[in-house]
Amino acid sequence: MVTDEGRAPAVELDSVSFSYGDTPAVRDASLTLDCGDFLGLVGPNGSGKTTLLRIMLGLLEPDEGEARLFGERAVSNDENAGRVGYVSQKSSDRGGTMPVTVRETVTMGRFSEAGRRLSDDDRRAVADALERVGIEDLADRRLSALSGGQRQRAYIARALASEADLLALDEPATGVDAESRDAFYGLLDELNDEGMTVVLIEHDIGVVTEHADTVACINVDMYYHGETEDFDADEVLAEAYGETAKMLHHDHSHGHSHG
Amino acid sequence: MRQHVYEAARDAAQKVRTYLPSRRRTERAGLVVVGALSVVVLVFLVLDFLRAYPPFGSLREQFLVVGEWMDFYLGTRVFRYGFMWHSIATGVLIGVVAPLVGVFVVHKEMALIGETLAHTAFAGVAVGLLLTGFVAVLPTTGGALLLAALVVSVLGAVGLQWLTERASTYGDVPIAVVLSGSFAVGTILISYGRDRMAVAIDIEDYLFGSAAVVPSEGAYMMAVLAVAVVAVVVHSYKPLLYVTFDEQAARVAGFGVRRYNTLLIVLTAVVVVGAMQVLGVILVAAMLVVPVAAASQVSLSFRETVYLSVLFGQVAVLGGYAFAVAWSLPPGGSIVVTAIAIYVVAILVTDRSVTALSAS
Numbered sequence: 001m002v003t004d005e006g007r008a009p010a011v012e013l014d015s016v017s018f019s020y021g022d023t024p025a026v027r028d029a030s031l032t033l034d035c036g037d038f039l040g041l042v043g044p045n046g047s048g049k050t051t052l053l054r055i056m057l058g059l060l061e062p063d064e065g066e067a068r069l070f071g072e073r074a075v076s077n078d079e080n081a082g083r084v085g086y087v088s089q090k091s092s093d094r095g096g097t098m099p100v101t102v103r104e105t106v107t108m109g110r111f112s113e114a115g116r117r118l119s120d121d122d123r124r125a126v127a128d129a130l131e132r133v134g135i136e137d138l139a140d141r142r143l144s145a146l147s148g149g150q151r152q153r154a155y156i157a158r159a160l161a162s163e164a165d166l167l168a169l170d171e172p173a174t175g176v177d178a179e180s181r182d183a184f185y186g187l188l189d190e191l192n193d194e195g196m197t198v199v200l201i202e203h204d205i206g207v208v209t210e211h212a213d214t215v216a217c218i219n220v221d222m223y224y225h226g227e228t229e230d231f232d233a234d235e236v237l238a239e240a241y242g243e244t245a246k247m248l249h250h251d252h253s254h255g256h257s258h259g
Numbered sequence: 260m261r262q263h264v265y266e267a268a269r270d271a272a273q274k275v276r277t278y279l280p281s282r283r284r285t286e287r288a289g290l291v292v293v294g295a296l297s298v299v300v301l302v303f304l305v306l307d308f309l310r311a312y313p314p315f316g317s318l319r320e321q322f323l324v325v326g327e328w329m330d331f332y333l334g335t336r337v338f339r340y341g342f343m344w345h346s347i348a349t350g351v352l353i354g355v356v357a358p359l360v361g362v363f364v365v366h367k368e369m370a371l372i373g374e375t376l377a378h379t380a381f382a383g384v385a386v387g388l389l390l391t392g393f394v395a396v397l398p399t400t401g402g403a404l405l406l407a408a409l410v411v412s413v414l415g416a417v418g419l420q421w422l423t424e425r426a427s428t429y430g431d432v433p434i435a436v437v438l439s440g441s442f443a444v445g446t447i448l449i450s451y452g453r454d455r456m457a458v459a460i461d462i463e464d465y466l467f468g469s470a471a472v473v474p475s476e477g478a479y480m481m482a483v484l485a486v487a488v489v490a491v492v493v494h495s496y497k498p499l500l501y502v503t504f505d506e507q508a509a510r511v512a513g514f515g516v517r518r519y520n521t522l523l524i525v526l527t528a529v530v531v532v533g534a535m536q537v538l539g540v541i542l543v544a545a546m547l548v549v550p551v552a553a554a555s556q557v558s559l560s561f562r563e564t565v566y567l568s569v570l571f572g573q574v575a576v577l578g579g580y581a582f583a584v585a586w587s588l589p590p591g592g593s594i595v596v597t598a599i600a601i602y603v604v605a606i607l608v609t610d611r612s613v614t615a616l617s618a619s
């Protein structure tokens with residue numbers, strides 16, 4: 001989790017495109033994410049954010065262009081195993097029904113190949129991860145009994161237990177109350193300060209501009225990629241979202257006390 | 260005031276709890292009993308298989324003598340017969356492996372897969388009937404039919420997997436297609452065969468299941484399948500759990516998700532063919548689903564869900580057999596109804612504890 005100059009970037013996208021059938025989801029997107037950076041990925045619904053994230057992680061192979069993860073071609077296989085922690089929207093769904101405990105969820109981060117027994121090291125890593133995100137006293141609760149915010153912390157802990165260098169989150173704060181949301185993003189900031197590379201898909205622009213170092217704004221095409229400070233939300237969003245954007249952004253500034 | 264009442268109630272509950280064996284210990288004990296029972300029936304099947312050789316034959320006789328004593332004390336006419344032990348052994352092993360595989364199947368939201376593969380297996384039985392009838396290379400025994408069912412069911416499982424990955428529809432459409440399609444093929448083959456040869460085997464036994472028809476080959480096959488399934492699940496428990504819980508994250512973590520999905524569906528096919536003998540095509544899916552549903556209702560962890568599923572499954576099998584023997588009912592139906600009774604109790608129990616929890 002220590003960044004040093006000269007190491008390959010965590011993520012490199014070299015003009016990647018991907019379409020579902022004839023519908024383009026991502027067109028000619030390029031982007032670089034250095035180790036230790038915090039990237040916020042914004043865009044309207046159905047703009048290809050999740051697709052782009054899945055290309056980054058090697059879950060989808062781009063039709064054109066190339067995706068590299070830690071300098072290697074991004075394919076999800078044993079090569080990159082354990083370097084990436086992914087919290088998809090779907091994983092958040094399943095946690096609401098399946099009878100698993102918080103500890104079992106976090107322990108999955110230590111699973112490697114079939115048939116290997118857990119060692120003391122594994123158990124220690126799980127305990128440390130639980131403590132790091134502050135849910136150690138919930139370890140034996142069923143995941144479904146947790147609040148949305150606590151559940152997201154469990155997924156983060158799973159990534160920490162696997163000693164991931166890159167944390168990829170797809171709208172983690174959906175359905176999380178405002179207060180725990182702030183605490184959750186505070187935790188992401190802390191982890192990022194400690195050297196964790198973070199990619200965050202988030203529809204709340206305020207969150208992204210507050211926490212992320214760099215922003216990528218996409219709506220099939222890439223509209224902006226660069227420092228957060230230079231990100232003129234109003235202008236870029238108007239361009240990327242079209243007319244609906246102003247409404248969305250407006251909406252948000254009312255619903256949320258921009259803090 | 261309310262606070263006091265709750266506290267008193269909690270203290271009382273705690274006091275009662277100290278007298279009862281702990282939940283964990285009870286489960287452990289139950290599992291030990293199930294394990295011992297499985298070993299006993301496996302031993303019988305091994306003795307039965309090797310009965311032509313002197314020491315095993317006489318040991319088998321000894322086993323049945325014990326069965327006679329059991330009959331004497333229980334007032335039944337069951338345990339003294341070797342063929343009944345084939346059926347009991349198959350039932351006990353179903354009670355272990357069906358819920359064991361079902362835990363993953365249910366939580367992968369594939370509950371209907373079992374039903375589908377049972378119908379594929381039915382087509383397999385039909386194929387087996389034709390092969391044994393026309394080619395006459397294979398002996399027309401239940402064992403050959405089950406082997407055909409196993410092959411066709413596993414092929415069906417792999418085909419279903421292939422179809423689900425490619426079909427651009429909702430996940431359950433390919434399932435519906437394969438389910439009805441293989442049953443259609445099965446009925447066509449059977450009526451085609453019936454017109455041209457004497458079908459010695461009652462198809463109804465395969466549709467509704469029967470305790471009396473479990474052929475010795477069927478029981479031996481179940482024993483081999485059960486040992487293999489338990490070994491595979493124990494070995495692959497971690498990846499199976501990860502893939503079941505969060506397929507995407509498992510893939511990112513470097514697990515061959517496709518491989519484990521295929522493994523799970525093939526395991527399901529194997530269990531279904533074994534269980535079909537007693538439960539029948541139509542009821543076989545229940546043993547994959549119902550004990551797991553009951554266990555998931557009351558369990559606090561996934562591991563406990565696995566343990567309780569197997570326990571509930573075993574109780575359902577033994578209870579169902581007891582009813583079936585006592586009132587001469589079909590075992591498949593009694594087993595499933597017993598399982599559903601357990602499920603209803605589980606729901607009632609958790610309903611109460613949920614209200615108790617929310618009150619505190």
